[in-house]
Amino acid sequence: xxxxxxxxGLMGGSFALAVRQHCNFSKIVGLxxxxxxxxxxxxxxxxxxxxxFEEITQCDVIVLAIPICAIINTLQQLALLPLRENVTIIDxxxxxxxIIQKCPINLRHKLVASHPMAGTEYSGPKAAIRDLYDGxxxxxxxxxxxxKYQLNVAFDIxxxxxxxxxxMYAAEHDRHAAFxxxxxxxxxxxxxxxxxxxxxxxxxxxxxxxxxxxxxRLAKSNPKMWEEIFWSNEENLLxxxxxxxxxxxxxxxxxxxxxxxKLYKWMQKGNKLHKILK
Amino acid sequence: xxxxxxxxGLMGGSFALAVRQHCNFSKIVGLxxxxxxxxxxxxxxxxxxxxxFEEITQCDVIVLAIPICAIINTLQQLALLPLRENVTIIDxxxxxxxIIQKCPINLRHKLVASHPMAGTEYSGPKAAIRDLYDGxxxxxxxxxxxxKYQLNVAFDIxxxxxxxxxxMYAAEHDRHAAFxxxxxxxxxxxxxxxxxxxxxxxxxxxxxxxxxxxxxRLAKSNPKMWEEIFWSNEENLLxxxxxxxxxxxxxxxxxxxxxxxKLYKWMQKGNKLHKILK
Numbered sequence: 432x433x434x435x436x437x438x439x440g441l442m443g444g445s446f447a448l449a450v451r452q453h454c455n456f457s458k459i460v461g462l463x464x465x466x467x468x469x470x471x472x473x474x475x476x477x478x479x480x481x482x483x484f485e486e487i488t489q490c491d492v493i494v495l496a497i498p499i500c501a502i503i504n505t506l507q508q509l510a511l512l513p514l515r516e517n518v519t520i521i522d523x524x525x526x527x528x529x530i531i532q533k534c535p536i537n538l539r540h541k542l543v544a545s546h547p548m549a550g551t552e553y554s555g556p557k558a559a560i561r562d563l564y565d566g567x568x569x570x571x572x573x574x575x576x577x578x579k580y581q582l583n584v585a586f587d588i589x590x591x592x593x594x595x596x597x598x599m600y601a602a603e604h605d606r607h608a609a610f611x612x613x614x615x616x617x618x619x620x621x622x623x624x625x626x627x628x629x630x631x632x633x634x635x636x637x638x639x640x641x642x643x644x645x646x647x648r649l650a651k652s653n654p655k656m657w658e659e660i661f662w663s664n665e666e667n668l669l670x671x672x673x674x675x676x677x678x679x680x681x682x683x684x685x686x687x688x689x690x691x692x693k694l695y696k697w698m699q700k701g702n703k704l705h706k707i708l709k
Numbered sequence: 710x711x712x713x714x715x716x717x718g719l720m721g722g723s724f725a726l727a728v729r730q731h732c733n734f735s736k737i738v739g740l741x742x743x744x745x746x747x748x749x750x751x752x753x754x755x756x757x758x759x760x761x762f763e764e765i766t767q768c769d770v771i772v773l774a775i776p777i778c779a780i781i782n783t784l785q786q787l788a789l790l791p792l793r794e795n796v797t798i799i800d801x802x803x804x805x806x807x808i809i810q811k812c813p814i815n816l817r818h819k820l821v822a823s824h825p826m827a828g829t830e831y832s833g834p835k836a837a838i839r840d841l842y843d844g845x846x847x848x849x850x851x852x853x854x855x856x857k858y859q860l861n862v863a864f865d866i867x868x869x870x871x872x873x874x875x876x877m878y879a880a881e882h883d884r885h886a887a888f889x890x891x892x893x894x895x896x897x898x899x900x901x902x903x904x905x906x907x908x909x910x911x912x913x914x915x916x917x918x919x920x921x922x923x924x925x926r927l928a929k930s931n932p933k934m935w936e937e938i939f940w941s942n943e944e945n946l947l948x949x950x951x952x953x954x955x956x957x958x959x960x961x962x963x964x965x966x967x968x969x970x971k972l973y974k975w976m977q978k979g980n981k982l983h984k985i986l987k
Contacts, residue, residue: 662967708914
């Protein structure tokens with residue numbers, strides 16, 4: 432079996448490293464529209480070979496580890512190629528509804544719409560790490576529209592990578608992702624910008640310790656990649672931002688009105704998150 | 710020289726461990742109003758001895774590693790005791806203006822008003838770690854009101870602990886701390902509460918990966934300790950929350966109105982924080 436990875440950045444590169452360690456593919460090939468990425472991927476031995484887009488027809492499994500718009504475009508192009516009869520196509524898009532809706536009908540039953548709940552704030556082949564997927568959750572959406580064969584191929588790989596598979600509807604995934612990932616990115620960017628806007632921002636930032644750094648970490652993320660995610664999940668994202676603003680306004684009001692007991696209870700409630708967060 | 714530590718939790722306990730390794734005190738003694746803390750502190754060998762409050766008169770250096778209100782009360786009580794002539798009193802309060810204002814006048818020149826920019830979301834003696842202070846910043850405020858002798862004693866300890874000393878006015882410190890620490894805590898609690906309020910919160914949280922966890926970490930913090938900090942820095946905190954809300958509202962508006970280029974630039978701006986954040 433030949434594995435082809437489209438996009439050799441953090442996600443694709445880490446997937447290549449993990450698959451090489453844990454799975455039995457005869458060859459791992461890849462491509463990336465960024466030439467320095469392909470060179471780096473070869474140097475770092477993420478893939479055995481760089482191929483052209485047309486040469487992807489040799490692959491048994493194709494992983495699309497690229498931004499959402501690129502996934503949608505690539506699926507259109509794949510639909511025109513003489514792919515292997517039993518090819519398994521996996522996409523790692525961070526939102527799922529738009530990709531599934533726009534997937535060409537002749538590929539839909541071969542597409543395993545997946546979202547690995549893993550990542551770092553870094554990008555590119557050099558950011559790839561072997562254990563990025565280890566022990567993490569892989570969400571797979573709208574599985575009833577995918578052939579059993581392709582689901583089995585994908586699930587086998589995920590299990591070999593020690594991932595925990597969670598099946599859900601794309602709509603449900605996108606709403607949850609807005610709360611767990613997309614809105615927190617907006618919050619982190621907001622924190623960064625609020626501090627940067629202060630006249631003495633360098634003095635303020637000089638005092639930063641671990642707490643601030645962990646809150647500001649997501650504001651390092653690549654705007655190109657994240658704006659696509661935001662635009663692909665706009666309504667859920669706005670709902671999540673609104674839910675967050677409500678809590679923030681509540682806290683602000685309690686502080687302004689010196690409602691000490693109520694603020695204390697509000698903080699205690701927040702503590703409870705960690706009872707369900709593993 | 711005898712060191713006395715009032716409060717044997719994360720901050721006091723870690724200080725004891727570090728001082729034992731790096732400084733030359735003949736004895737480290739301590740006290741804590743919480744009996745299980747004193748027992749744990751002895752078991753963990755954080756201190757050589759547990760003393761009564763009156764026995765603190767034997768100490769050459771007294772460190773107050775307790776919440777803000779307790780620092781203010783303890784300073785009042787210390788003012789009534791026959792302390793050593795050259796005693797150095799250090800407080801680790803997270804806000805500085807209120808403590809300095811309320812310090813009894815006969816102790817003010819012996820007080821080194823300090824704030825270590827270090828911590829974790831955990832508390833109690835068991836949370837103490839030897840390298841908590843290593844390489845971190847120690848802010849020292851309004852030094853012109855403190856005797857040279859006491860400043861030297863404190864600075865020597867901080868340097869032996871490999872800390873970087875930053876001198877600033879209390880008012881400046883409190884404003885910076887609101888941005889770098891207090892407001893981010895309110896943000897993290899808000900995030901936790903916004904997610905908890907969703908009907909399917911357990912399903913949402915099940916998808917949490919590193920990004921969400923780093924944003925939610927501060928919401929683990931002890932409400933008792935943090936409400937004191939918030940109430941001691943109310944105005945600065947409200948200003949910082951307001952500055953943050955402005956950025957968040959801006960992002961929300963840009964998303965709602967589909968201002969793609971402007972949202973992209975706003976995110977790029979946020980990225981710049983990491984150029985000044987070490």
